[in-house]
Amino acid sequence: MRRPRALRHDRRPQVRTIGIAALGAALLAVTACSSPSTASSGGVTGGNCTESKTPVKISVIADLSGASPTLVVHGKAVVAAATTAAHLANTSGGVNCAPVQLVVHDGAASAAGVTQAVRDSINGKSVAVTGFAISGFLAGSVPLITQAKIPWMSTSPTFQGVADIPYFYSTQVANKTLGTDAAEALKRELGGSLAGKKIAFEGTTNSATVDEILASLTAAVQAEGGTVGPVFRDPSVFTEWSSQAANAVSAGVDAVASMSSDSTNIVMNGALKTAGFDGKFLSIVSATDATFAKIANPDFISMRNAAFPLPGTPLGAAVQESGASLDDANASSYFGQEFAAATALVDTLRKCGDDCTADKFASTVSAYGDYTVPLDGLYGPMKFDPRVATMPVTIFRWDAAVSKPAAVGSAL
Structure with a gap:
């Protein structure tokens, strides 16, 4: 099983594209933010899929470098969680037989880095965004998020500005x-x-x-x-x-x-x-x-409010099968919250259909009621009320x- 290579230390925040193969291999391509390359998705298994579809591109914003070691620990756990969720999706039919492709943007633990990551997510034509950025770094991107009308379901906190965006959802408890x-x-x-x-x-x-x-x-x-x-x-x-x-x-x-x-x-x-x-x-x-x-x-x-993917548990096994780092996953509680966010995001895209707009995405989430995260990722069902998840x-x-x-x- 081939594992992701380390990011290069370029000046600008970086982006990497991960295609999750059917057997859980993580294929990684690294470029500068302005011109990300696309890695092979590896296709999907399960779901009675008989045809190949264009990959569904989802951006993952996470701090993988920068001056805050704590945020980098959280960022690595977030990427591990999203990678695990994408692997589980692609081994169960993808998004209606289209493979999930993750594009990871390094927020670089700074407001400038997160803003650049948001711009690159929009310009890169991602269909949705997940990941984590603290409110102080994300606040400057509110106008970009509002104008782009791209669905967000992440563990980024809600705050004044994003709380009013009807397609911005968070699994970070209020x-x-x-x-x-x-x-x-x-x-x-x-x-x-x-x-x-x-x-x-x-x-x-x-x-x-x-x-x-x-x-x-x-x-x-x-x-x-x-x-x-x-x-x-x-x-x-x-x-x-x-x-x-x-x-x-x-x-x-x-x-x-x-x-x-x-x-x-x-x-x-x-x-x-x-x-x-x-x-x-x-x-x-x-x-x-x-x-x-x-x-x-x-x-x-x-x-x-979320489980850790400990060795010997089904969730821990899923992390290993995806090619993500089990050590990174268990180093931060943000793994569990992001796993819930990324899993719910993929399920929402499945239910939303091929012509999923931000408004249709929002109406799909509102119809959920209680949502159960697989592999005992949470200690009970979560519910968006209205856009922030509540959970035991x-x-x-x-x-x-x-x-x-x-x-x-x-x-x-």
Whole structure:
């Protein structure tokens, strides 16, 4: 099974075209963004297909280079998820017997890179777009997305501007929902009540997403008689958190809620332990199994809304069969959200038909109701309401007896 070659380090954000072969091989061509070449699709199997059709081109926008190591980890997981979804599609008839062809655009972890990726997706005549870009990088592309009328179904967050685009869908749980879910998770962990409880919060500075989650969490905690504070806003990557941990302990907080990444949660846990913190530590962002193992703290919990493709699971086997990297897939929770997005995108294109317009795409999604992601990719059905997916959230805690995280209680 031939695996994708590494991207060249050209100056401009790059694009690569992936054709998913019937047996799961990933064929890769790399060029500059302005002139992408087309790799062989490899055809389709299944679906009683008897004729060859023109490939259905889907753009995948993901950060595969740039100044943010965290975003690059997410970007690689997103590409692995889209590759897996395309492989599953092409081994079950493609899009009405047309093979799915992925064109991967590197957002380069920058606003300029994401804008270029959006332009290239439009100019490259992709029929739809998936992937992930943070709101701050995607905001400048709202006019382009609106004018192009290309369906989007991705794990990019919704925010003012894209939230009003009728063919822009996201499998990233709404910020308000994350805040209220976090409050409910903390309520469960703190004995069933938040009355009189103090919750510290940590999140990235200058982030509209974090602002909205913090506001939602604060409102939910206050409604239950608790308080949120102190609030710590930090860079996206840091290696020292001792002063913040000392302040949290001095304030007498009962729990710390974090919107940070896996690597910084590890730093926070160490600092809190050194400071003598004995409360609950909640990661609102889904922590990976590797992070749980490094922290190994029974008071550390994480909210998960999507499964990881662990070795030995059907989802993990599908990743390997597609030629994607299992390590990349398990390094970020964005794999699960993107797998849900890319799978639903392909299914919508199938139902929408050969003459699928953005408006017809939107009406097709609105008729779904509950949507079940294959291979237990989520912890239950998701539903677009109206364009942001809602889905069950499960709390996980480290289980020392089996040396892995385990689900706690029923889904939120």
